[in-house]
Amino acid sequence: MDQIFAPWRIDWVERDDDDGDGGDDGCPFCALPKADDDRESRVVARTDHSFVLLNNYPYNPGHAMVIPYRHTGSWGDLTDAELLDHAKLKARTLDALDAALDPDAANAGENLGGGPSGGSIDDHLHTHVVPRWGGDTNFMPVIGDTKVIVEALDDTYDRLREAFAEQSGADVDGENDAVFVEFDSPTEYDDDRSD
Incomplete structure (x- = not known):
């Protein structure tokens, strides 16, 4: 039997399903941004x-997700402003990952539709952004069916937060608050997709 020591996962194992980790029908992507401590919520x-x-549960250190606040599983439900905001934040995330972790490349994509797509949360859109390095897939996952994450999530959080904070238009309040990113120019789109 393979054993991996991962003490940070005990919080997930011992969680109470009714302790605020769910929003719309228990959606963590609705609840986490509403929590009091961004650092704790990651x-x-x-x-x-x-x-x-x-x-x-990262595939690699720095594995992040860009998530719209709106609870929907369909891109067509988002306004033009929400779509553009998501795309711009994805670009900023790639820039922050480059600055913080200096990866050789990145994967970005979605698991749409649940089950067969491999996604565990299918009713709240999210884009995975995964930094990649040459040789990050080696014998461990291929032969040993084990993935080794070489950095603690708290350390990755600090590095990525600092990289976001150094970007133009970034605003940081408290040490446990996320960086607020304001884009250089406002969107020219309406918030109405009814036409």
Whole structure:
């Protein structure tokens, strides 16, 4: 039997399903940005319409998700302003990951539709952004069916938060607050997609 020591996961194992980890029908992506402590929730950056959350079960160090605040599983439900905001925040996330972790490349994508797509949360859109390095897939996951994460999530959070804070238009309040990112120019889109 393979054993991996991961003491930070005890919070997930011992969680109470009714302790605020759920929002719309128990959605963590609705609840986490509403929590009092962004650092504890792993919300690293925010905009008016979206936020960046570190993945608790990363494929690689720095595995983040860009998530709209609106609870929906359909891109067509988002306004033009929400769509543009999400895209701009994804670009800023890639920049922050480059500055903080200096990866060789990145993967970005979605698991849409649940079950067959591999996504565990299918009713709240989110884009995975995963830094990649040459050789980050080696014998451990291929032969040993084990993935080694080489940095603690708290350390990754600090590095990524600092990188967001150094970007133009960034505003940081308290030490446990996410960085608020304001884009250089406002969107020219309406918030109405009814036409």
